[in-house]
Amino acid sequence: MDKNKNESELEYYLWVDKVIDQLKGRKAKKHVVHGMWTPSGFFHIGNSRAELLIPAFVHQNLKINGLKSEHNFIVDDFDDFDKIPQGLEIKKEDFEPYLGKPLVEVPSPVDDFKSWADYFADGVVSVIEDFVIKPNILSSYDSYKKGLYDKTIKTVLNKSEEVRKIWNDITKSSKPKGWIPVMIVCENCGRSATTKVVSWDGKEVEYICNQHRDYVDGCKHKGKVKPEKGHAKLPWRLHWPATWHIYGTTFETAGKDHFAAGSSVETGHAFCRQIFKSQEPFQTPTEFLMVDDTKLSGSSGNVISLKDWLEFAEPELLRFMMASYKPKTVINFDLHSNKFFLLADRYEEAERIFFEKKDKKEKREKQLVEIYKFSQVNNIADKMPVQLNYSIAAIIVQTFPDKSLKELSGILHTRGWIHRKTLSSFDKERIEKRLELAKNWLDKYAPEDVKFTVQEEVPKGLKLGNKEKEALQLVVKALKEKEWKQKQLFEEFYNICQKVEIKNTDFFRAAYNVLLNKDRGPKLAPFILTLGKERVIELFEKV
Numbered sequence: 001m002d003k004n005k006n007e008s009e010l011e012y013y014l015w016v017d018k019v020i021d022q023l024k025g026r027k028a029k030k031h032v033v034h035g036m037w038t039p040s041g042f043f044h045i046g047n048s049r050a051e052l053l054i055p056a057f058v059h060q061n062l063k064i065n066g067l068k069s070e071h072n073f074i075v076d077d078f079d080d081f082d083k084i085p086q087g088l089e090i091k092k093e094d095f096e097p098y099l100g101k102p103l104v105e106v107p108s109p110v111d112d113f114k115s116w117a118d119y120f121a122d123g124v125v126s127v128i129e130d131f132v133i134k135p136n137i138l139s140s141y142d143s144y145k146k147g148l149y150d151k152t153i154k155t156v157l158n159k160s161e162e163v164r165k166i167w168n169d170i171t172k173s174s175k176p177k178g179w180i181p182v183m184i185v186c187e188n189c190g191r192s193a194t195t196k197v198v199s200w201d202g203k204e205v206e207y208i209c210n211q212h213r214d215y216v217d218g219c220k221h222k223g224k225v226k227p228e229k230g231h232a233k234l235p236w237r238l239h240w241p242a243t244w245h246i247y248g249t250t251f252e253t254a255g256k257d258h259f260a261a262g263s264s265v266e267t268g269h270a271f272c273r274q275i276f277k278s279q280e281p282f283q284t285p286t287e288f289l290m291v292d293d294t295k296l297s298g299s300s301g302n303v304i305s306l307k308d309w310l311e312f313a314e315p316e317l318l319r320f321m322m323a324s325y326k327p328k329t330v331i332n333f334d335l336h337s338n339k340f341f342l343l344a345d346r347y348e349e350a351e352r353i354f355f356e357k358k359d360k361k362e363k364r365e366k367q368l369v370e371i372y373k374f375s376q377v378n379n380i381a382d383k384m385p386v387q388l389n390y391s392i393a394a395i396i397v398q399t400f401p402d403k404s405l406k407e408l409s410g411i412l413h414t415r416g417w418i419h420r421k422t423l424s425s426f427d428k429e430r431i432e433k434r435l436e437l438a439k440n441w442l443d444k445y446a447p448e449d450v451k452f453t454v455q456e457e458v459p460k461g462l463k464l465g466n467k468e469k470e471a472l473q474l475v476v477k478a479l480k481e482k483e484w485k486q487k488q489l490f491e492e493f494y495n496i497c498q499k500v501e502i503k504n505t506d507f508f509r510a511a512y513n514v515l516l517n518k519d520r521g522p523k524l525a526p527f528i529l530t531l532g533k534e535r536v537i538e539l540f541e542k543v
């Protein structure tokens with residue numbers, strides 16, 4: 001990173017460099033970077049942007065810049081269970097009795113997990129190391145139980161009138177005098193969503209479980225407890241700033257909806273300063289990550305989780321995507337078109353530039369190099385790794401659907417897709433991994449126009465004109481004559497079209513019709529050479 005940037009040259013290669021410069025202004029002895037998430041449903045790659053990867057890059061960059069930093073991922077498992085998500089194989093009525101209770105007290109929807117919260121948190125915790133993200137994972141429930149929040153709860157109880165004024169002022173609501181924003185876990189029914197604090201004598205709170213929610217009603221129990229050690233908790237608008245105060249958070253982002261006027265960022269900052277007497281963290285809003293033009297929702301079940309990602313792409317590609325885009329930019333990710341290839345292409349371009357020996361790099365090249373560095377999950381190789389383009393991988397696995405990954409890797413070598421003579425074990429692994437990922441992508445996400453099956457026989461009912469037939473026979477003749485290189489064979493196709501007086505488009509369509517039973521396909525010359533001319537000759541001769 002260039003340490004000599006001056007003020008007038010406020011151009012950063014990466015957004016994360018700008019954040020570090022802004023954080024340097026705080027003069028903190030140690031930075032504390034937070035992500036926070038409620039395990040009520042699936043954690044998807046959209047959540048991973050604001051809550052995991054942006055904080056991870058900031059944490060990483062603080063350390064690169066010689067600053068002390070701690071990275072926490074807070075699992076808000078003490079939050080209420082307020083909705084039963086779709087896409088789960090459960091009986092809704094089995095879970096309805098738990099609505100209004102803390103997520104950590106709700107049974108898991110799947111066997112072998114301690115709770116609802118535990119099951120969904122596992123979807124993050126079990127795979128983040130594959131992305132080389134290693135935050136401290138902190139359960140809010142445990143923190144409240146241990147008494148970490150006790151002081152802040154008492155502060156809110158003691159200053160409830162001041163809290164009420166700030167709350168009403170910023171959110172334009174009209175909470176009545178005497179309103180106390182602390183939630184008690186009902187000793188009778190275990191719900192926290194339905195209780196209301198009635199009084200506070202400095203030691204104990206009186207509460208009544210009589211609140212109505214859309215999904216549940218209180219049990220009418222009246223009780224008195226010490227508001228500590230997990231018997232009480234703070235509502236979101238206070239829980240968030242209390243967490244900043246407790247941990248000394250210096251950086252945290254969040255989805256941009258939290259930043260609207262009157263939203264939890266505005267109240268959070270006010271409570272942090274005026275009630276808890278702390279400085280709020282530096283915060284930048286993070287835009288949404290759209291998949292197929294839709295905002296992902298953890299409660300819909302139709303999401304791409306971190307685990308799903310690892311089935312079709314390398315972890316480096318997710319890191320690359322998140323490091324590339326400024327948090328304030330919407331990411332339009334599209335997994336169902338070959339636009340997805342572009343992400344892989346851009347990553348490989350960055351890799352080539354990184355290894356290119358060139359003294360002066362353009363700004364964009366320098367940017368790509370920095371993004372490439374942030375994308376890595378392993379130590380960077382000594383020399384440029386062998387690249388297998390994603391779209392080529394998708395072609396190879398479809399051309400030879402029955403071959404093993406090892407055999408496919410051999411085919412790539414002998415058919416001219418890989419030029420390096422000997423491959424290191426690292427290269428071999430990387431190529432086989434890419435082939436496996438492409439296979440999974442084709443099975444699960446690929447659009448029809450990318451998919452194909454090489455035909456065993458000339459498709460039944462295929463009608464070709466005389467000129468098309470003649471052109472294909474000339475291809476047979478040419479293939480028999482000699483060994484071709486891609487470029488020459490490509491030129492030969494145009495010679496054949498001229499000779500037969502047929503439009504190029506008609507010729508290519510005829511060839512794909514015979515080979516793939518489709519009007520379009522991968523680039524014909526390299527495809528024929530990869531498939532092997534014998535199979536092509538055999539099919540074309542039967543036309």
Ligand SMILES: [Zn+2]
Pocket residue numbers: 186187188189190191194209218219220221
């Ligand atoms: Zn109750």
